[in-house]
Amino acid sequence: MTSKAIPVVDFSDFENRFATIAEQVLDACKNIGFFHIVNYETPSISQVDRTFELSKDYFALSVDEKLACEQDTAKGKIEGYLGLYAQRLDPKIQKKGDYKESFDMETLTEGRNIKHFPKLFQENRKDLEEFSKGMHATALQVLELLAFALKLPPNEKTGANDWLSSTHEYETNGSTSVLRLLRYPSRKQGDEGEEYDQKKNVILAGQHTDYNIITLLFQTAPGLQVRASEDEWINVPVLKNSILANMGGMAEFFTNGLLKSAMHRVIDIPEQRNGKDRYSIGYFVYPESDTKITHMPSPLIPSKRPDFKEIPKGTVITTSAEYLKYRYRRSFLEKQSNHPEVDYNYI
Ligand SMILES: O=C(O)CCC(=O)C(=O)O
Numbered sequence: 136m137t138s139k140a141i142p143v144v145d146f147s148d149f150e151n152r153f154a155t156i157a158e159q160v161l162d163a164c165k166n167i168g169f170f171h172i173v174n175y176e177t178p179s180i181s182q183v184d185r186t187f188e189l190s191k192d193y194f195a196l197s198v199d200e201k202l203a204c205e206q207d208t209a210k211g212k213i214e215g216y217l218g219l220y221a222q223r224l225d226p227k228i229q230k231k232g233d234y235k236e237s238f239d240m241e242t243l244t245e246g247r248n249i250k251h252f253p254k255l256f257q258e259n260r261k262d263l264e265e266f267s268k269g270m271h272a273t274a275l276q277v278l279e280l281l282a283f284a285l286k287l288p289p290n291e292k293t294g295a296n297d298w299l300s301s302t303h304e305y306e307t308n309g310s311t312s313v314l315r316l317l318r319y320p321s322r323k324q325g326d327e328g329e330e331y332d333q334k335k336n337v338i339l340a341g342q343h344t345d346y347n348i349i350t351l352l353f354q355t356a357p358g359l360q361v362r363a364s365e366d367e368w369i370n371v372p373v374l375k376n377s378i379l380a381n382m383g384g385m386a387e388f389f390t391n392g393l394l395k396s397a398m399h400r401v402i403d404i405p406e407q408r409n410g411k412d413r414y415s416i417g418y419f420v421y422p423e424s425d426t427k428i429t430h431m432p433s434p435l436i437p438s439k440r441p442d443f444k445e446i447p448k449g450t451v452i453t454t455s456a457e458y459l460k461y462r463y464r465r466s467f468l469e470k471q472s473n474h475p476e477v478d479y480n481y482i
Pocket residue numbers: 315317340345352354359399401415417
């Protein structure tokens with residue numbers, strides 16, 4: 136029996152209902168680490184539609200065109216195309232890897248040179264940038280709500296609840312947010328290369344927790360599941376005009392486990408995608424890389440940090456960049472064999 140559900144948080148009348156919304160967001164983050172946001176301000180419905188349209192056009196290009204801007208993960212790059220099986224999020228179960236393709240872009244700004252990008256993205260940079268800025272603004276609202284609910288000190292000058300958000304500006308030095316377009320191609324059940332868990336679910340993206348602070352997601356079809364407890368997976372419904380938000384591992388680490396970064400994965404539910412590909416758009420928000428966010432002056436945060444299996448015991452970590460060193464890009468084959476010290480069985 137499923138004991139937990141993903142809460143829905145209503146962002147309407149944001150200023151007046153701020154304290155109520157803040158409590159609901161904190162509650163969701165403490166319990167399951169995922170929540171749907173409805174009645175958010177940005178991005179607009181047409182911006183979301185446009186981004187899905189661009190994503191579909193992009194993935195419809197030939198493999199060669201897509202590979203022309205392949206992500207060089209061996210060099211630590213976090214931008215570009217990744218084809219089927221390029222990522223293997225759950226090495227415990229997966230032999231080959233994730234049955235998905237993606238394109239990651241770091242923060243898009245007017246001054247940025249994206250000449251190495253596919254023409255489609257160069258020509259439509261403005262649309263992608265507007266969408267990203269809309270996603271970012273909503274992510275910052277979540278951080279303001281969390282700062283308030285965690286009783287972090289407001290800004291002395293302005294009174295704003297910017298303790299968290301001030302280190303997550305859209306344009307920063309030395310860090311970035313990532314816009315990720317994803318496609319999970321449809322295929323027939325029983326096709327060659329399918330990988331299953333013990334219960335015969337077809338795994339499209341292996342179970343993992345995100346590495347960042349907060350992720351916002353749009354999806355076209357069901358398939359995403361959140362682990363509520365050992366052996367209990369919740370299907371995440373696709374709610375119209377809603378953003379799915381979840382806490383990344385950094386949020387859990389830096390709050391000593393108060394905010395939960397839930398394990399999630401994508402499985403194939405053929406009867407719910409009607410033969411169509413599944414598309415999703417993730418927006419991953421990171422703090423500035425040198426931000427010292429370990430010691431949050433919140434009376435709600437436990438003083439003792441629990442052990443985190445993904446971080447070697449005794450490691451001193453105070454900044455976002457230090458944390459990422461232990462997490463980032465460990466989901467790729469070459470990194471997995473280069474880092475035998477990492478316990479992949481923690482999941
Ligand atoms: O495609 C999805 O629904 C989830 C993707 C995801 O979890 C990720 O890229 O980290």
